[in-house]
Amino acid sequence: MGAxxxxxxxxxxxxxxxxxxxxxxxxxxxxxxxxxPGAWVGVFNAAAGEFAARIDSxxxxxxTLVVDSQLRxxxxxxxxxxVFAPIKRARIDITVEKATELGASRIQPVFTRHTVxxxxxxxxxxxxxxxxAEQSERxxxxxxxxxxxxxxxxxxxxxxxxxxICDETGAGPPLARVARDLALDGPHAVLIGPEGGxxxxxxxxxxxxxxxxxxxxxxxxxxxxTAALAALAVLQAVAHERFGAPPPRFASSP
Amino acid sequence: MGAxxxxxxxxxxxxxxxxxxxxxxxxxxxxxxxxxPGAWVGVFNAAAGEFAARIDSxxxxxxTLVVDSQLRxxxxxxxxxxVFAPIKRARIDITVEKATELGASRIQPVFTRHTVxxxxxxxxxxxxxxxxAEQSERxxxxxxxxxxxxxxxxxxxxxxxxxxICDETGAGPPLARVARDLALDGPHAVLIGPEGGxxxxxxxxxxxxxxxxxxxxxxxxxxxxTAALAALAVLQAVAHERFGAPPPRFASSP
Numbered sequence: 001m002g003a004x005x006x007x008x009x010x011x012x013x014x015x016x017x018x019x020x021x022x023x024x025x026x027x028x029x030x031x032x033x034x035x036x037p038g039a040w041v042g043v044f045n046a047a048a049g050e051f052a053a054r055i056d057s058x059x060x061x062x063x064t065l066v067v068d069s070q071l072r073x074x075x076x077x078x079x080x081x082x083v084f085a086p087i088k089r090a091r092i093d094i095t096v097e098k099a100t101e102l103g104a105s106r107i108q109p110v111f112t113r114h115t116v117x118x119x120x121x122x123x124x125x126x127x128x129x130x131x132x133a134e135q136s137e138r139x140x141x142x143x144x145x146x147x148x149x150x151x152x153x154x155x156x157x158x159x160x161x162x163x164x165i166c167d168e169t170g171a172g173p174p175l176a177r178v179a180r181d182l183a184l185d186g187p188h189a190v191l192i193g194p195e196g197g198x199x200x201x202x203x204x205x206x207x208x209x210x211x212x213x214x215x216x217x218x219x220x221x222x223x224x225x226t227a228a229l230a231a232l233a234v235l236q237a238v239a240h241e242r243f244g245a246p247p248p249r250f251a252s253s254p
Numbered sequence: 255m256g257a258x259x260x261x262x263x264x265x266x267x268x269x270x271x272x273x274x275x276x277x278x279x280x281x282x283x284x285x286x287x288x289x290x291p292g293a294w295v296g297v298f299n300a301a302a303g304e305f306a307a308r309i310d311s312x313x314x315x316x317x318t319l320v321v322d323s324q325l326r327x328x329x330x331x332x333x334x335x336x337v338f339a340p341i342k343r344a345r346i347d348i349t350v351e352k353a354t355e356l357g358a359s360r361i362q363p364v365f366t367r368h369t370v371x372x373x374x375x376x377x378x379x380x381x382x383x384x385x386x387a388e389q390s391e392r393x394x395x396x397x398x399x400x401x402x403x404x405x406x407x408x409x410x411x412x413x414x415x416x417x418x419i420c421d422e423t424g425a426g427p428p429l430a431r432v433a434r435d436l437a438l439d440g441p442h443a444v445l446i447g448p449e450g451g452x453x454x455x456x457x458x459x460x461x462x463x464x465x466x467x468x469x470x471x472x473x474x475x476x477x478x479x480t481a482a483l484a485a486l487a488v489l490q491a492v493a494h495e496r497f498g499a500p501p502p503r504f505a506s507s508p
Contacts, residue, residue: 098480102474177495230483237471237484240430241428
């Protein structure tokens with residue numbers, strides 16, 4: 001298969017033989033991208049890597065792909081969670097898209113005492129994460145966690161996962177320095193506070209936890225969504241410097 | 255004046271005595287924020303710092319503020335340009351907003367051979383930058399440059415300004431390492447390529463320029479807007495580590 005791959009689809013499970021695709025994806029391939037049977041797409045997931053697949057047929061309720069040769073082997077990806085207090089819809093959508101590009105492995109909404117937004121549409125966020133992974137040549141799609149109150153999240157926290165809190169009180173040392181001391185090839189997470197700040201009782205609890213490290217994001221006031229993206233960008237840049245990486249390329253807009 | 259400042263306004267010129275505000279800002283204070291005469295706002299610019307000011311009156315064509323005591327002295331800010339190929343409207347707006355929060359001093363649109371978008375609404379971008387500066391407690395507002403073809407921008411480039419190019423071919427060393435060697439307290443700039451990539455002739459010219467340093471942004475494919483924000487976040491994080499900074503706080507959404 002020397003042909004160009006016209007789209008990438010995240011497909012769970014084994015990538016071999018004939019794969020069924022649902023009506024939504026068939027519609028996207030057929031009517032949005034205008035791909036005819038015989039065109040090539042990539043199918044991928046974290047466990048299997050990425051394979052070329054030929055569009056075999058469109059049916060009334062979806063379509064079928066026939067898997068061909070492997071394009072990329074599975075590869076190690078960072079085990080980095082983004083934990084953040086939900087924000088308004090447009091901003092949460094951007095956060096999920098960009099966190100996916102920047103390598104978050106899990107996106108965990110958390111309700112704090114000062115969080116204003118009380119509902120999160122996990123399905124919409126999962127769809128955004130999938131689309132961003134398809135666009136960004138990731139092999140995995142970040143998991144979208146069920147929203148949890150901060151206390152419950154901390155009650156169940158695995159202490160082996162380092163938690164960097166980007167703390168609006170500015171008590172922490174610069175994130176670039178904090179990142180230098182983190183095991184970025186192990187489980188880690190970054191927690192961005194709500195726009196109203198953490199409550200004192202929340203900060204007290206966070207600061208006493210052995211797996212928590214506070215960090216500061218610099219002299220300017222950042223919106224919560226900017227803070228999330230800045231923190232992920234810095235962590236991935238320090239990991240890139242430490243571990244190296246295959247060359248980056250830019251995705252094109254959909 | 256011990257009262258709370260209800261809004262921040264960027265106002266050019268001397269901040270003393272009575273200041274006239276235009277109809278748009280008077281409308282914002284009176285009808286959006288519902289502030290009555292007597293309420294306090296902050297007025298600021300890079301040269302004067304920030305002052306408390308009392309709303310004195312609303313008139314048919316605007317309003318007046320009376321300047322009171324200084325809240326913050328002027329302060330050094332990074333001399334960091336973001337140079338980028340224009341992208342679609344929603345994404346360019348986000349880029350300008352977040353580049354302002356992340357400390358860019360100038361935002362310079364540049365047309366490359368593979369740039370698809372051919373028009374930029376500089377007035378709209380300037381308004382977004384001003385609003386983001388008002389929200390983020392910056393004292394300055396980034397300048398929005400007139401869009402220029404890349405060749406003309408490079409023809410007029412001051413060689414004392416280091417130019418980091420985030421290069422989609424991945425040829426550059428990790429940005430976190432490149433940033434370590436930059437004089438971040440001097441003039442510097444980051445150039446993000448267009449989503450279609452630089453043309454070979456553009457890359458050739460860039461690589462031969464003595465003030466250019468290529469850098470890579472890591473293993474994942476980033477959209478151009480994500481690349482711009484990631485690069486600014488990393489540069490400001492390294493500057494924060496090197497120079498320290500007053501504590502950050504988060505802005506609240508408008």
